[in-house]
Amino acid sequence: MSGSGGGGGGGSGGGGYSPTDSKKNCEDLTFETMLNSPDPSVINQMSIGDILDVEIVATQGVNVVGALRRNTTRDLAGTITDYLRELLRCLQSSNVSYEAEVLSINGGIVRVRVESV
Amino acid sequence: MIVVGGTYFETCERPGSRVMFGSGLRAAGAISLVAQNLTLYTAVDDEFKMTAHSAAAALGVNTFWVKRSEPIAFRYYTPLSSPSIDGRTATCEEISATDELALVFGMIETRPKVECKKLVFDPQQPREIQSLKISSITYEELVIVANASETRVLGKDESVEQAAKNLLDSSQAIAVVTKCGAWGALVTTKEGQHVIGAHPTNLVSPIGTGDIFAAAFAWAWGQENKPAVESARIASAVVASWTQNRVLPIMEEAFRKQTSLQPPLKPRPVQVYLAGPYFTLGQQWLVDLARSAISGLGAKCFSPFHDVGPGGDEVAIADLEGLAKSDSVLALLDGNDGGTIFEAGWATKNQIPIVAYASNPLEETAKMLRGTGAELHTDLSTAVYRAIWAGLRERS
Numbered sequence: 265m266s267g268s269g270g271g272g273g274g275g276s277g278g279g280g281y282s283p284t285d286s287k288k289n290c291e292d293l294t295f296e297t298m299l300n301s302p303d304p305s306v307i308n309q310m311s312i313g314d315i316l317d318v319e320i321v322a323t324q325g326v327n328v329v330g331a332l333r334r335n336t337t338r339d340l341a342g343t344i345t346d347y348l349r350e351l352l353r354c355l356q357s358s359n360v361s362y363e364a365e366v367l368s369i370n371g372g373i374v375r376v377r378v379e380s381v
Numbered sequence: 382m383i384v385v386g387g388t389y390f391e392t393c394e395r396p397g398s399r400v401m402f403g404s405g406l407r408a409a410g411a412i413s414l415v416a417q418n419l420t421l422y423t424a425v426d427d428e429f430k431m432t433a434h435s436a437a438a439a440l441g442v443n444t445f446w447v448k449r450s451e452p453i454a455f456r457y458y459t460p461l462s463s464p465s466i467d468g469r470t471a472t473c474e475e476i477s478a479t480d481e482l483a484l485v486f487g488m489i490e491t492r493p494k495v496e497c498k499k500l501v502f503d504p505q506q507p508r509e510i511q512s513l514k515i516s517s518i519t520y521e522e523l524v525i526v527a528n529a530s531e532t533r534v535l536g537k538d539e540s541v542e543q544a545a546k547n548l549l550d551s552s553q554a555i556a557v558v559t560k561c562g563a564w565g566a567l568v569t570t571k572e573g574q575h576v577i578g579a580h581p582t583n584l585v586s587p588i589g590t591g592d593i594f595a596a597a598f599a600w601a602w603g604q605e606n607k608p609a610v611e612s613a614r615i616a617s618a619v620v621a622s623w624t625q626n627r628v629l630p631i632m633e634e635a636f637r638k639q640t641s642l643q644p645p646l647k648p649r650p651v652q653v654y655l656a657g658p659y660f661t662l663g664q665q666w667l668v669d670l671a672r673s674a675i676s677g678l679g680a681k682c683f684s685p686f687h688d689v690g691p692g693g694d695e696v697a698i699a700d701l702e703g704l705a706k707s708d709s710v711l712a713l714l715d716g717n718d719g720g721t722i723f724e725a726g727w728a729t730k731n732q733i734p735i736v737a738y739a740s741n742p743l744e745e746t747a748k749m750l751r752g753t754g755a756e757l758h759t760d761l762s763t764a765v766y767r768a769i770w771a772g773l774r775e776r777s
Contacts, residue, residue, distance in 0.1 A: 295397065298626050298628045300410075300628055300630075302628065324438065326438035329439070343440075344439075345400055345401070345402075345440070346398055347399050348399075349390075352435060370626075372632070373628055
């Protein structure tokens, strides 16, 4: 398909529609998403049902939210960009921790459910 | 290669998502594994700076940031809805960039200054475009990648085909690539026009597909030096690969081999019959949304509510006459409306394929539909796209 357009300069409204401006408590943040930048060498060691730790990882001086295996080397399976603003806020300024349960692995693509612990 | 475009906060209610992307960051993230020496030039405000930097780093995108005056956010109720845009009056410091190859998106907060040899320009103004705003860009070769409504306005013709030809002439571009949603794409060059069919997918997430298309096209045409038609074919395949899982960056295999995709459908005129109740405000909203989406994605929509109108028993024959001329049915099943079910049964008997949408999975009530080959989806975007694709397939 060719696509119908991205988040560019279009759209009809402006300024008035601000639905769930996500004032969710950190404890209530739960969602399913795909891991971005998946590392095949790490994914190959994983199975459905595995629990990954969701933590802030420094990458070239910038904090990213990563999903790490619970092995001795704490390998980075991939990064999370959905609800990123909320995760950064909660991981940096609350006592809430998050984990990601692996729901599916398909050709190196990993779907997880992120929940507070 | 450089990508110049917006980094914006994007939210969607159903299905729920909140991401920091925008055309520029999404496109750069898409090709960060295959583009050589890629840099994204974009802007961000203080409020979202940490989130934006994090998103770019998470996708491995080397980014040059300038300061923006305020946040810009795109808020979708569904991926098929027109977004509401916050921050339309935002401004930013000047963006100035130079490279051999540039993919430039129209931005809300600025008109970037770019010097390049090969330029792929995506206006990103589906509803407001009046002219091609590229006076701040110097280039030797230009390809315009635009959607159908932008092409019609820029080419000053209701016919997309004619408008694309007009735009090619007026802009002196070497190609105009018109994105036509589920229908496919139209590539217009001095040699003629080519249609590129869409690859059907089992899941569809429309937000950002245009950005991915432009990025993949720019890579294929600008970096790999493939002709415009082949570049558009590659772009269409990359979008199909991506929309099923939305993982970024996109793996190199998706750009070079498309073996796992369903073959593209041949674009042709297609009409989708929109069967659904329209007796409450919510039902009418959904019918309007689906109708608008079908039309915007390259198909004609026969909507009994709009094309026949509400009424008594007399509307039945007129509705069925419209159904008989349709290539597929999109059935909106929420509410278990008798008329919708009747129309689905009639379509089944007459071998018109049915794609149905229901908010929640239906077990017993959808048995006859499932048992006779109808598709059932709980995701509206997927249902709409697949209804168009069902109509594009040749009837057996």
